[in-house]
Amino acid sequence: MLRPLLYLCILLALTGAARADTCTVTGPTIIDFKSQLSNVTDRCVYSVMKDSSNGFEVFANFRERRRRDVSFVDSVTLTVDSGDTVILEQGGRVLLNNTLLTLNGSAQQINGVQLSEDQTGVTAQFTLTSQSISVFFDGYTAQVHTQAPVNSAVTGLCVDSSSTSSARFPQSSSLSCETQYTDSPDSTIDCTAVAERCNILRTAPFASCNAIIDPTPYINACTEALCRYPAVDGLKCQFQWAYARACSLNSSTTAVDWGTVTECSPPQAFCQDKTCSDHEFCGDTLTGEQGCLCRAVFAQHYKDSNTLGNPIDCKQNSVSITLLGCLMEERGIDYTVLHLNNQSCRGMMDQETHMVTFSFDTNNTCGAEVTTNGSQTTYKNTIMTQNSSDVITYYDQVYIDFSCYQSQPEMKLVAFRIKDSSVVQHITSADFNYTVTMKAYSDAGRTQSLDSNTDVSLNQKIWVELKTSGLDANMIAVVTDSCWATSQSSPRSAPRYDLVKNGCANPSDQTVQVTGNGMGTSNYFSFHMFQFSGSTSEVYLHCQLQLCLKQEKNCVPNCTSGGNKRRRYARSNFEHKMSSFISMGWIH
Known part of the structure; x- marks a missing residue:
């Protein structure tokens, strides 16, 4: 009778130790050190283990995936007494103080934390007050393991999984993380078949672990999750992997024939080396x-x-x-x-x-x-x-x-109208007696004249003809030397805007074109209608004309590019004497 009693005592000791030093966070569930099961119903950050005496703490960040009403542990964060922060993410990513680390096959000691990575996931191991602690994460399951039962100063969901309200970490949670959603049930899920699959943890090869780790919370976690969420993304094997690993952490005996019994591959990190964005x-x-x-x-x-x-x-x-x-x-x-x-x-x-x-x-x-x-x-x-x-x-x-x-920007119709349909100026001198007429048109052929009843829009192209009568075209050519606009009737008022300068179109205004200048007794130019910014609603156009003797020289200005060469003809005393001035006004 002594041997069975001794065997029972050893078994109870093993069972008690297991319940005291392994905490599993998988899917939306937490199985604490006492094998108690609780669910996380939101998408917040929770403290799963905290020792306030030395600054050590482990956080689990819960996020939704395919459904809004089911959350999964998405990443694990560790803060240690050195002040460093280690984050274990999906895909085997490890960040130290927000800097991505590159891990190789061998363990790396970084600021008191030993980090290692293999095909099953990432493990962070360190010593806290003479007690070895390891935190494992494979992308879907986190497990905290201690070599001895934790002391009474340690708090968090791994100590009491029911304390979700006090373990929530508001400083790192968004205001909307507590919002509850209800999605339509998944009609493709057969809950009876789910229960049968989850109960495999009571059969071989898992039965050898049942005396060490109670399978009940793992079966319940599996059933609750898979009855609400489709068995995709490795979820159908996730709870079996978590149970088998908890068993291996607390026993040297592991007998799981993954290929023939569970229809699952050996435990492996999900989405290894795959990096996704926050959404x-x-x-x-x-x-x-x-x-x-x-x-x-x-x-x-x-x-x-x-x-x-x-x-x-x-x-x-x-x-x-x-x-x-x-x-x-x-x-x-x-x-x-x-x-x-x-x-x-x-x-x-x-x-x-x-x-x-x-x-x-x-x-x-x-x-x-x-x-x-x-x-x-x-x-x-x-x-x-x-x-x-x-x-x-x-x-x-x-x-x-x-x-x-x-x-497109609408063309602003400013009802500009010419005050007089045409302006006529009679010039009488000792040498000549002639008339200058200034008239505006809406077409290049100068057949549609503008009058006081014609509206002119901003940016509309108009043609202005300067025509003389009473001059001998064989002897005299008319040169439009300059034309400019003012906002007032006086040609000397400001502001002033030049259209024609030195017989040529103002090079800074690409809308101005001068035609026939210096070739005969008339010429014309075109420009786009404008108004003065912040000024009156009136525009006055002034032109200075010169008479040029054809027998003396070429009267056509050379308006090719070239700076000072733009003024191509030299005025004679005759031209200075025989000049005329004429103005036309628009108003709206």
Whole structure:
């Protein structure tokens, strides 16, 4: 009778020790040191183990994945007495004080923390008050293991999993992390089959561990999670892996034939070396590979509106549309086979956010259909799957039309009207008696004259003709030497704006063109109508004309570029004497 009693005592000692030194955080559940089970119902950060006497603390960050109402432990953060912070993330990423570390096969000692990585996950091990502690994370399960039962000064969910309200860490939680959501139940889940699968932990090969680690909380955690959440992303094996590892941490005997009994591969870190952005998680894609999928809370807005991305960004000279890489990954869409109407225009993926942007501008429309209706211009383009002559395709067919409406600046109609339909100036001197007429037109042929009832819009092109009568065209040529505009009737008033200078168009105003200057007894020029900024509603046009004797020299100004060479003819005393001045005014 002594031997069975001794065996029972040893078994009880082993069982008690196991319940005191291993805490498992997997899925939305916490199995504390006492094998008590509790669920996390939000997406906040919780303290799972804290020793306030030395600054040591372990946090578990819970985030949603495919459903908004089920959370999973997403990362683990350690703070140690040296003040350093170590973060264990999905994909085997380890950050020390927000700096990414590169781990190799051998353990690395960094500021008192020994970090190691293998195919199963990442382990951080350190000594705290003569007690060895290890924290393991494989991307979906975190386990805290101590060599001896923790003392009474230690708090957190691993000590009492029911203390969720006091263990929540508000300083690192967003205000919305406590928001509760309720998604529609997954009708594809067979809860009876789930329970049968989870209860495998009571059968061989796990039965050998039942005396060391109570399987009940693991079975309950498995059943509760898989009855609400689909068995994807390795979830159907996650609780078995967690139980087997808890057993191996507390016993030298491990007998699990993974290949023949559980239909699971040996324990391995999920999404190893896969980095996703903050709005994504790593999961199984439609192709069976692992990729970055959208978190449910983030994606809900897009799914409600049945869109794959953000609204179109219409700018003055460019158009762009951004699609979410994680939504396309979820639907099995390969962004690299997508293009705009012009197949050379492809989407560009941001390597950090995984957002894919398609863009074009007014210089290169990428095949966009451009239509104009009044002041509105429409750019219509399409994101589509690459055209191919292949009989089959492995990619979902995509055809997304999008349009951008851009309103052109409206032409402001300032009812400018000429005060007089034409201005006539009689010039009498000892040598000549002639008349100068100044008249404005709305067409280049100078057939549609402007009168006091004609409205002239800003930026409208008008032609002004300066015509003389009473001069011998064989002897005399008329040169429009200068024309300028003022906001008041006096030609000497300010501000002044030059249109014609030294017989040539003002080089700083590309709208001015001078025609026939110095060739005969008349010439004309054109410009775009304007008004003076911040001034009156009146514009006065003044022109100075010179008479040039053809027998003496060429009277046509040479207006080719070249600085001082712009003034191509020298005025004679005759020209100085035989000059005339004429003005025309607009008002609205």
